[in-house]
Amino acid sequence: MNPSFKKKILCIGAGYVGGPTMAMIAHKCPQYKVTVVDINPDRINEWNSENLPIYEPGLYEIVQSARGKNLFFHTDVEKGIRESDIIFVSVNTPTKTFGVGAGMAADLQYWEKTARQILECSRSPKIIVEKSTLPVKTALAMERILSSANNGIHFEVLSNPEFLAEGTAVKDLENPDRVLIGSSQTPSGLKARDELVEIYSNWVPKDQIITSNIWSSELSKLVANAFLAQRISSINAISDLCEKTDADVSEVAHAIGMDARIGNRFLNASVGFGGSCFKKDILNLVYLCRNYGLTEVADYWESVVRINEYQKKRFILNMLKAMFNTLADKKICLLGFAFKADTGDTRETPALYIAEKLLEENAKLVISDPKALKNARKDLKGVSGDISYIEDPYEAAGGCHAIAVLTEWALYAELDYQRIYTSMEKPAFLFDGRNIIPHQKLYEIGFNVYPIGKPALKHF
Numbered sequence: 001m002n003p004s005f006k007k008k009i010l011c012i013g014a015g016y017v018g019g020p021t022m023a024m025i026a027h028k029c030p031q032y033k034v035t036v037v038d039i040n041p042d043r044i045n046e047w048n049s050e051n052l053p054i055y056e057p058g059l060y061e062i063v064q065s066a067r068g069k070n071l072f073f074h075t076d077v078e079k080g081i082r083e084s085d086i087i088f089v090s091v092n093t094p095t096k097t098f099g100v101g102a103g104m105a106a107d108l109q110y111w112e113k114t115a116r117q118i119l120e121c122s123r124s125p126k127i128i129v130e131k132s133t134l135p136v137k138t139a140l141a142m143e144r145i146l147s148s149a150n151n152g153i154h155f156e157v158l159s160n161p162e163f164l165a166e167g168t169a170v171k172d173l174e175n176p177d178r179v180l181i182g183s184s185q186t187p188s189g190l191k192a193r194d195e196l197v198e199i200y201s202n203w204v205p206k207d208q209i210i211t212s213n214i215w216s217s218e219l220s221k222l223v224a225n226a227f228l229a230q231r232i233s234s235i236n237a238i239s240d241l242c243e244k245t246d247a248d249v250s251e252v253a254h255a256i257g258m259d260a261r262i263g264n265r266f267l268n269a270s271v272g273f274g275g276s277c278f279k280k281d282i283l284n285l286v287y288l289c290r291n292y293g294l295t296e297v298a299d300y301w302e303s304v305v306r307i308n309e310y311q312k313k314r315f316i317l318n319m320l321k322a323m324f325n326t327l328a329d330k331k332i333c334l335l336g337f338a339f340k341a342d343t344g345d346t347r348e349t350p351a352l353y354i355a356e357k358l359l360e361e362n363a364k365l366v367i368s369d370p371k372a373l374k375n376a377r378k379d380l381k382g383v384s385g386d387i388s389y390i391e392d393p394y395e396a397a398g399g400c401h402a403i404a405v406l407t408e409w410a411l412y413a414e415l416d417y418q419r420i421y422t423s424m425e426k427p428a429f430l431f432d433g434r435n436i437i438p439h440q441k442l443y444e445i446g447f448n449v450y451p452i453g454k455p456a457l458k459h460f
Contacts, residue, residue, distance in 0.1 A: 005033040005070070009199075010084035012077060012114055014038035014047055016054055016169075016276065016345065017131055017162045018090035023063045024173040026071035028203040035072045037080040047073040055344045055371045058170035081121040086195070088160075089114055090131040103283065115145040118155075125154045127192045130218070131162060156192035158183050159214045161221035166275060167342030179209045182217020189214075222285045226301055229278040231266040233307035239269035239453025240314060249453025250435060269453040271406060271433030272311040274339030274348040279305055312350050315404075315452075316357045319431055322450055322458075323402060327361040331425070333400040335393055336407020336434075337369040337376040344371035350433070351406040352379050359385035368396035370409060394420060402429035408436050421445050427459065 009025065011018045014036045026034040038044050046053035048067070052060055063071065074080070081087065091110040097103070118128065128142065146155040159182035164172045179200045183193035193211055200209055212220070235253055242249040249269040257264030273279075282305050289298035320327060339349035346352065349372075355365055364386040367376050373389045380387060390396040393412070397403055397420045405412055413436045421428055421442075430437065430447045439449045443457035450456045 004031075006031040007085045007195075008032070008083055009034045009086045009088070010080045011036045011088040011090055011131070012038075012080070012118075013088075013090035013092070013131075014040070014043050014053070014073060015090065015092065016166065017164065018088065019047060019052075019054065020056060020059055020062075020164070020169045020173060021090070021131065021162065022088070023059065023066065023071060024170070025199060026066035026069075027062045029199060030066075030070050032199065033070050033072075034066070035074070035080050035084070037074060037077045039075060039077065041075050044073050044075050055342075056167070056169045057342055062170060077117065078121045081118055081126075082123055084126065085124075086127045086129065086199075087118060088129045088131045089118075112141075112145065115142050119146050119148070122153055122155070126156075127195060128155055128157045129196065130157065130159045154188070156184075156188055157214070158189075158192055158196055159217035160196060161217060163221070163224060166345050167340055174203070176204060176208065179204050180212065180217050180220055181209065182212045182214035184214055222281045222288075225277050225281040226285050226304065228266050229273055229282055229308070230301075230304045232268075232270070232273045232278075233304045233311075235267045235269050236272065236311045236452075237307050239311075242269075242453040243455070246455050247453075248455070252453075269435060270311075270350075270408075271315045271354070271452065272308045272350040274350050275345065276347040279308070279348050312353045315350075315431070315433055316354060318450055319358075319402070319404065319429075320361065322431075322448065322456070323429060327358060327363040329362065329364065330401040331364045331366065331399055332358055333366045333368060333393075333397045333403045335368055335396070335403055335405045335412050336372075336409055337367055337379075338372035338407050338409075341408045341410065344369075344375055346372050346375040346379055349379075349406075351376075354404060354406060354433075355380060355387075356383060359383060359387070366390055366396045366400060368393050369407060370411065372407075394423070398423040399425060401425045402431065404431045404433060405437060406433045408434040413437060417442050417447070418445050421447060 009032050011022045018036055022034050022036045025032065036047065043053050052063060089111065091114050118126065128146065130142070142157045161180055163177065181193055181196050183189040197209055197211070235249065238252060239249040242252060253267040253269065256262050257267050282301055286298045286302045289301065323330065334351055334355060337349060337351045338344055338346055355367065358365055366388050367373065368390050369376060370391060373391060377389060393415055401424070428447050429450065430442055431450045432439065433452060435451050439451055439454070439457055443449050448458040
């Protein structure tokens with residue numbers, strides 16, 4: 001190892017958060033040795049290859065700039081723990097599927113196994129940084145586990161939640177709105193906090209690095225995602241009313257978004273939000289509120305998730321009603337399967353729900369996406385029905401009765417829809433679940449167009 005490295009940083013977990021975050025730290029801080037470990041050898045092999053396991057614009061260039069110099073990926077977790085000074089914990093914390101809190105509470109089994117492994121393998125003091133999204137007071141449990149051995153090794157636990165948006169993760173890491181670091185308010189806690197502040201200060205302005213107590217930091221992550229999801233569910237609820245009253249949800253969103261108190265971000269009506277964070281974090285918040293007896297608060301936040309589920313059901317019902325109340329044997333092309341553009345991630349994607357419901361109606365599916373077909377195959381493995389996967393959107397749409405736009409990939413707004421219309425069965429339907437297609441132009445071509453929160457444009 002290069003003896004000139006100032007500190008040795010380890011990240012346990014090479015997923016959507018750990019991999020890009022460590023790549024950026026290594027890229028910006030050549031004086032630190034940064035190692036990412038994961039028990040999945042296939043994932044580590046991909047991080048060491050030309051084809052990274054996740055797609056993010058600009059990520060490959062960042063990884064390539066540091067890999068093999070001060071950025072390393074391997075599977076030896078125990079060695080990584082022993083050699084490190086600072087350990088970021090970025091393991092999966094999915095929603096529980098069993099026992100108390102099933103469907104809402106975070107499943108902390110992987111997190112606890114990691115805490116116990118750190119305790120078992122450590123031979124020197126460490127700073128432990130919570131990077132996974134965790135319930136409030138998790139740091140206390142981490143501290144209790146790490147201090148349980150009475151072996152004279154001191155661990156200091158910090159909370160440093162991520163605020164990355166998939167598709168813009170590299171930009172978010174390079175120019176973050178803020179970096180939040182929570183610590184205990186003891187002298188050793190503040191000293192550890194300052195070490196983490198020093199790392200981020202290599203490229204983040206000091207006034208954008210926020211420090212807080214550890215519980216505020218843990219809760220801020222859940223609340224940030226809850227507020228963002230609440231805005232999406234709010235505009236989606238209004239989109240239903242717009243369709244009933246012949247209003248245009250884009251015009252409504254523009255009008256209210258001009259109010260400086262509200263702002264215009266996260267006001268795009270759509271088929272619904274997806275991704276690994278929003279639903280999971282809101283349900284975690286709901287469970288936390290119920291745990292403290294805050295029934296009304298829990299009900300309020302749970303309604304944000306319910307509106308999102310309702311929006312997906314509404315999209316399917318609109319398709320069914322528009323296409324003469326039967327989808328059996330009709331060929332339907334799904335343009336987009338990722339939960340949002342510029343990522344291959346399909347976790348909680350509305351497209352999965354739409355696909356499953358269309359198959360239940362005995363429709364034939366053609367799924368197209370520039371980056372998510374591999375994950376789409378995994379998600380629909382074992383689901384019975386007629387499904388094909390075609391990356392080229394023109395080939396995918398050929399012979400179809402309808403197109404459903406489910407991901408806001410820029411390329412879908414720029415396709416030659418005259419060419420697509422000519423290749424489709426008639427009458428041809430287009431359901432725009434992201435409101436990104438030029439609706440009037442498509443109507444003039446001959447499509448029956450059904451946007452979200454706007455009057456349908458139809459020829460009958």
